[in-house]
Amino acid sequence: MTVGSLMEELARREAMVRQRIEEIREQIAGLESRLEAEQDRLSRLVITRETVEEILGEAAQAVQEPAGDVEAVDAADAAASVQVRPSALGVVTVPPWQPGMKATVLPRAYRDAVEIMVDAGQAMRAGQIAVAIGAAG
Numbered sequence: 001m002t003v004g005s006l007m008e009e010l011a012r013r014e015a016m017v018r019q020r021i022e023e024i025r026e027q028i029a030g031l032e033s034r035l036e037a038e039q040d041r042l043s044r045l046v047i048t049r050e051t052v053e054e055i056l057g058e059a060a061q062a063v064q065e066p067a068g069d070v071e072a073v074d075a076a077d078a079a080a081s082v083q084v085r086p087s088a089l090g091v092v093t094v095p096p097w098q099p100g101m102k103a104t105v106l107p108r109a110y111r112d113a114v115e116i117m118v119d120a121g122q123a124m125r126a127g128q129i130a131v132a133i134g135a136a137g
Contacts, residue, residue: 109133 001009095105103114116132117124130136 094107094110095101103111106114112133113129116129120128120132124132127136
């Protein structure tokens with residue numbers, strides 16, 4: 001091997017190593033970008049979880065406190081009465097089913113939906129029920 005060819009071989013190898021270094025830097029930059037995106041996502045999830053825990057904690061306290069708006073509903077043929085209470089989260093609470101329970105224990109909107117299904121006399125899709133009660137257009 002001559003000095004000229006040795007120098008050419010060293011230059012070729014140097015260029016290859018520089019190319020690999022550049023590729024590794026690009027991979028690192030891509031990984032840093034992905035890492036930053038995942039850290040942002042994690043931060044949003046942590047904040048969301050903490051907010052939900054805070055809301056649910058407040059809701060649990062509200063449910064544990066005696067409420068003046070609790071409505072006792074007679075379950076007609078049911079052995080015991082059931083209490084229906086609006087949820088602190090804005091969700092309508094439906095009493096647990098008991099043998100002999102009638103639709104009269106349900107909140108008004110739910111009774112309307114049951115009445116529509118009974119009147120239809122056949123299976124209905126949720127979208128059809130929503131249209132019939134005026135909740136969808």
